[in-house]
Amino acid sequence: MDTIETHPSIDLPYASPTLMLEDFLPYRLSVLSSTISRTLARLYERRFGITVGEWRVIANLARHGPLSANGVCDRSAMDKVQVSRAVAKAVDGGLIDRSIDPYDRRRSILTLTAKGRSVHDQVLPLAREYQDHLRTALDDEEHAQFLEMLSRLLMRASSPRYLDS
Amino acid sequence: MDTIETHPSIDLPYASPTLMLEDFLPYRLSVLSSTISRTLARLYERRFGITVGEWRVIANLARHGPLSANGVCDRSAMDKVQVSRAVAKAVDGGLIDRSIDPYDRRRSILTLTAKGRSVHDQVLPLAREYQDHLRTALDDEEHAQFLEMLSRLLMRASSPRYLDS
DNA sequence: TATTGTTATACTCTATAACTATA
DNA sequence: TATAGTTATAGAGTATAACAATA
Numbered sequence A, B: 001m002d003t004i005e006t007h008p009s010i011d012l013p014y015a016s017p018t019l020m021l022e023d024f025l026p027y028r029l030s031v032l033s034s035t036i037s038r039t040l041a042r043l044y045e046r047r048f049g050i051t052v053g054e055w056r057v058i059a060n061l062a063r064h065g066p067l068s069a070n071g072v073c074d075r076s077a078m079d080k081v082q083v084s085r086a087v088a089k090a091v092d093g094g095l096i097d098r099s100i101d102p103y104d105r106r107r108s109i110l111t112l113t114a115k116g117r118s119v120h121d122q123v124l125p126l127a128r129e130y131q132d133h134l135r136t137a138l139d140d141e142e143h144a145q146f147l148e149m150l151s152r153l154l155m156r157a158s159s160p161r162y163l164d165s
Numbered sequence C: 001t002a003t004t005g006t007t008a009t010a011c012t013c014t015a016t017a018a019c020t021a022t023a
Numbered sequence D: 001t002a003t004a005g006t007t008a009t010a011g012a013g014t015a016t017a018a019c020a021a022t023a
Helices: A025-048 A052-064 A069-076 A080-092 A114-135 A140-157 B025-048 B052-064 B069-076 B080-092 B114-135 B140-157
Strands: A096-100 A108-112 B096-100 B108-112
Touching: A025 A052, A025 A114, A025 B025, A025 B114, A025 B140, A052 A069, A052 A080, A052 A096, A052 A108, A052 A114, A069 A080, A069 A108, A080 A096, A108 A114, A114 B025, A114 B140, A140 B025, A140 B114, A140 B140, B025 B052, B025 B114, B052 B069, B052 B080, B052 B096, B052 B108, B052 B114, B069 B080, B069 B108, B080 B096, B108 B114
Parallel strands: none
Antiparallel strands: A096 A108, B096 B108
């Protein structure tokens, strides 16, 4: 609703413009994303003892594996340190098998173990179920639009002008 | 590994369904939100030495202040520990004035200092500028739709069924 | 007893850089 | 010299609980 008065209230000696946090896009995104991430993180941790990072690695190996650590980086929005740690934990837990690429001994070859595949096959329906639960908030067209808008926003958010400075 | 014979594909000994991470809504939201949050956190920290938490408290006090710590909690999606720490840092930095409510001596009364107001007035246009930069990815109608979809998704994400368990 | 707010503790996450081994 | 990956370190954020003061 627009203001009726043409100038700020005389009660206030000084009233600078303010931010309605609940309409600030970064805030809104952050609240939604962290609510969802927390829920999923708990789901993965409680039921399967894995972190979100491990899940991302596992999901990528299930779909695209075998991959090197670098291959996982490229597909997971995780940097090499995050991948290294997630992989170490998953190898430790017997979910991932790590060997050395004989053609380039700096590279690793990561594959799911049977146990890792089994965890994947159990987590996947739960992840999908949660996504479907969220998606009941949107119809198919809206969902497509939403994803498309996320893409456009990400391109903007990743633009160099704002990434440093 | 489980059965081979019952699976249709000949090429793959075992191919369970997989998740295309890049189409998984929680993943997409997380990548976008963390890119944006990181950018803003750097902006606030580098130019003004404040955390995102402090900025949220400051923005709320500028708009709705004076508030108690609880009042800030209600409006900022932060819990009382986060608020307590953000307020302590801002009081320490001379941005917020903290006194005790004489009518309920458990409560604090938080107001911006002149310095806090000044920081607010400098951060605000930068925050808006960044939001506007993001918003060039969307037209006005899309932006309204986007915020509205975020609301619906948040209601879903906050539903009790998935918050614990 | 319940509420407001602070403090303690432990754990996760992130960012950066240094390091190794290989190429 | 460059790349793949690991390790080290410190800082920030998060969750939980315990706590003091007040109601």
